[in-house]
Amino acid sequence: MTLPKQVTIKEVGPRxxxxxxxxxxxTEDKVAWxxxxxxxxxxxxxxxxxxxxxxxxxxxxxxxxxxxxxxKNGVTYSALVPNQRGLERALHVGVxxxxxxxxxxxxxxxxxxxxxxxxxxxVLEEVVRGAKQENKKTRAYVSTVFGCPxxxxxxxxxxxxxxxxxxxxxxxxxxxxxxIGVANPKQVEDFLSLWQRNFPKEKCALHFHxxxxxxxANIHAALTLGYTTFDAxxxxxxGCPYAPGASGNVATEDLLYMLHHMGIETGLDEQAILQASxxxxxxxxxxxxxxxxxxxxxxxETYS
Amino acid sequence: MTLPKQVTIKEVGPRxxxxxxxxxxxTEDKVAWxxxxxxxxxxxxxxxxxxxxxxxxxxxxxxxxxxxxxxKNGVTYSALVPNQRGLERALHVGVxxxxxxxxxxxxxxxxxxxxxxxxxxxVLEEVVRGAKQENKKTRAYVSTVFGCPxxxxxxxxxxxxxxxxxxxxxxxxxxxxxxIGVANPKQVEDFLSLWQRNFPKEKCALHFHxxxxxxxANIHAALTLGYTTFDAxxxxxxGCPYAPGASGNVATEDLLYMLHHMGIETGLDEQAILQASxxxxxxxxxxxxxxxxxxxxxxxETYS
Numbered sequence: 001m002t003l004p005k006q007v008t009i010k011e012v013g014p015r016x017x018x019x020x021x022x023x024x025x026x027t028e029d030k031v032a033w034x035x036x037x038x039x040x041x042x043x044x045x046x047x048x049x050x051x052x053x054x055x056x057x058x059x060x061x062x063x064x065x066x067x068x069x070x071x072k073n074g075v076t077y078s079a080l081v082p083n084q085r086g087l088e089r090a091l092h093v094g095v096x097x098x099x100x101x102x103x104x105x106x107x108x109x110x111x112x113x114x115x116x117x118x119x120x121x122x123v124l125e126e127v128v129r130g131a132k133q134e135n136k137k138t139r140a141y142v143s144t145v146f147g148c149p150x151x152x153x154x155x156x157x158x159x160x161x162x163x164x165x166x167x168x169x170x171x172x173x174x175x176x177x178x179x180i181g182v183a184n185p186k187q188v189e190d191f192l193s194l195w196q197r198n199f200p201k202e203k204c205a206l207h208f209h210x211x212x213x214x215x216x217a218n219i220h221a222a223l224t225l226g227y228t229t230f231d232a233x234x235x236x237x238x239g240c241p242y243a244p245g246a247s248g249n250v251a252t253e254d255l256l257y258m259l260h261h262m263g264i265e266t267g268l269d270e271q272a273i274l275q276a277s278x279x280x281x282x283x284x285x286x287x288x289x290x291x292x293x294x295x296x297x298x299x300x301e302t303y304s
Numbered sequence: 305m306t307l308p309k310q311v312t313i314k315e316v317g318p319r320x321x322x323x324x325x326x327x328x329x330x331t332e333d334k335v336a337w338x339x340x341x342x343x344x345x346x347x348x349x350x351x352x353x354x355x356x357x358x359x360x361x362x363x364x365x366x367x368x369x370x371x372x373x374x375x376k377n378g379v380t381y382s383a384l385v386p387n388q389r390g391l392e393r394a395l396h397v398g399v400x401x402x403x404x405x406x407x408x409x410x411x412x413x414x415x416x417x418x419x420x421x422x423x424x425x426x427v428l429e430e431v432v433r434g435a436k437q438e439n440k441k442t443r444a445y446v447s448t449v450f451g452c453p454x455x456x457x458x459x460x461x462x463x464x465x466x467x468x469x470x471x472x473x474x475x476x477x478x479x480x481x482x483x484i485g486v487a488n489p490k491q492v493e494d495f496l497s498l499w500q501r502n503f504p505k506e507k508c509a510l511h512f513h514x515x516x517x518x519x520x521a522n523i524h525a526a527l528t529l530g531y532t533t534f535d536a537x538x539x540x541x542x543g544c545p546y547a548p549g550a551s552g553n554v555a556t557e558d559l560l561y562m563l564h565h566m567g568i569e570t571g572l573d574e575q576a577i578l579q580a581s582x583x584x585x586x587x588x589x590x591x592x593x594x595x596x597x598x599x600x601x602x603x604x605e606t607y608s
Contacts, residue, residue: 001493001528185524186566189305213514213558213595217521220489224305246598254517262490287591291517294550 001224006265008044008229009252010175010205011037013280014065015046015080016249017237019056021284027061029283031068036276037234038072041268046099049080050089066093076137082113087127091134098131099175100124101141104159105148108179112143121165128169139173140166141207146183146191156194163199173203175231178218181211181247185221192225205229208250210236215250216258223264230255235277236290251290253277305528310569312348312533313556314479314509315341317584318369319350319384320553321541323360325588331365333587335372340580341538342376345572350403353384354393370397380441386417391431395438402435403479404428405445408463409452412483416447425469432473443477444470445511450487450495460498467503477507479535482522485515485551489525496529509533512554514540519554520562527568534559539581540594555594557581 014034018025025033030048037045047069053060062079071077078097079090090098102120103109109117128138144151145159159176166174176195188206195204206222206229208215219230232255238248253273259266274296281289289297318338322329329337334352341349351373357364366383375381382401383394394402406424407413413421432442448455449463463480470478480499492510499508510526510533512519523534536559542552557577563570578600585593593601 001490003490182565184562184565186305186307210517211595211599212561213517213520213555214562216517217524217562220521220524246602247595251517257516258488258518258521261486261488291515291551295515298550 002226003223003262003264004226004228006228007223007259009042009255009266009268010044010046010078010229010231011040011042011234011252012046012207012231012249013037013233013235013237013252015049015059016231017233017235018058019049020239021058021237023284024058025280025283027064027068029280030061030065033234033276033280033283034065034069036272036279038070038075039269040272040276041266042075043267044076044078044097046078046080047095050086051080051082063089063093066090066095078137078139080141081127081131083123084126084130087130091136095136097137097139098127099139099141100127101143102162103143103148103179104154104162105144105151107150108144108148111150117162124166125169128171132170138171139175139205140171141175141177142166143177143179145176146178146187147180149180156191159191160194160198163195167199167203173205173229174199175205175207177207178209181209181214183208183218184214185217188218188221189225192222192227196225201225201227205231207231209238210247210250213247216254219250219255220258234273235281235286235293237280237284247288251277251292253292253296254290257292306530307527307566307568308530308532310532311527311563313346313559313570313572314348314350314382314533314535315344315346315538315556316350316511316535316553317341317537317539317541317556319353319363320535321537321539322362323353324543325362325541327588328362329584329587331368331372333584334365334369337538337580337584337587338369338373340576340583342374342379343573344576344580345570346379347571348380348382348401350382350384351399354390355384355386367393367397370394370399382441382443384445385431385435387427388430388434391434395440399440401441401443402431403443403445404431405447406466407447407452407483408458408466409448409455411454412448412452415454421466428470429473432475436474442475443479443509444475445479445481446470447481447483449480450482450491451484453484460495463495464498464502467499471503471507477509477533478503479509479511481511482513485513485518487512487522488518489521492522492525493529496526496531500529505529505531509535511535513542514551514554517551520558523554523559524562538577539585539590539597541584541588551592555581555596557596557600558594561596
């Protein structure tokens, strides 16, 4: 099996990891955590979401976070943006990358964005055009690609149509999401084999949740097909709203362990990430730690 | 990628899952749990260990467990046996399969069995011969195949030599163990490619621990090479003594989810296994649940 020599991990913890957290993480702790992450070697950190504070109160301090963090040269600070109003807010505080989002499932899109997929695309197009005018990078999240809590399996053809529409907007990258963590390695391989006959792999990121413990197996399947960009959250934050208490995004430190031990470079500092993971876990008083954080914590009495 | 159509899961929870548990599981609860497992469709359940109660107090009731469980037709009830004395005890209560054990690491073997590898083999040979005389199935666990807490990486050639010695004894099956959960999918693929040039795949089981979250990725790697027998513990019991609190054996229900969703048959009843997993988790007051048990428990108020 041929594996890539180098992989890019995009840290989405401060946005996707936090957006469903019940416990409020203080702005100063968010800022401290992001500053720690900046020192870990990431080239992209998604720092917050410029949606309405009513939708996601956990991220209502997006502007302050964007203003207070120390910007490190070479790091792209990204943020989620739902519409033109969100774009203006994000541009106002100098975010480097604008991430739009939609669902591959009509029902999930309707529940999440209150629009049909066809009505969502023009909104995204306007945001992407506006971002490009300001020379920002652009990314689109497509959620529920591998399964939807309402519709079950999603037709791969529907996802390809969405891919067509997004690349028509000249989007820089699409992140394909297993939002509720139901994908398996065979499905990932089947789907991506189809995807790469239509679109360049280099413009595709994979976003796996570990709800059923399959995130690393799914990433391994994608690696063997030559995909090299993966989203992850330090500490495995980002629990699924459909399964409270369950595992969230694949933990950055767990993904790192796998990649580094397979001889794949990431440019990331494992120890620094474990420290950032321990920091945010402690602030959130998390009991369910990521695998590698559990191992790391074993000998550390300071953690409580 | 070609995947097998059918896979055998051997349930090792009542032995490997419990042996490091600090909390005592009452004999009647062990028996109730094993009886539930018998109804799940397993063809093999490892019920206990006939080592000295001083070594493993959690399993000191091996004889009572073996006597009290209901034996279901078609199910092989297996037990761990360290030596001739253990064999006599196991035979006395009518165990169907005798499992011997040793380590691929000289240091780990010395610490665990207080003998060198070369001094261990004749002890195992005597047990295997005695078991075969009584028409029992035989299995050998080789631990720390993919890494040792004392020696680090283990030379694959050393493992092959141990394989030679064990198959010389005409052992029915060797279970290759990632005892401390450090293996990665590339390593698994590299090692098994070598292994299968020397020994029949059909006589090899894989035994993965999920310490770093890689058990399912490793099993997927083995599946793609055509391996079809895997050890697992309901609820993911079996924490590592070198990382207290960390994940244990791959959880039977997590493995099942992956296999069934990839269209691979196991003959096992997912719901019955989740119920058995919930039962034992509750008895042990476990806080760190398996991935699929977390999802299963989400809507169940009865669990506490």
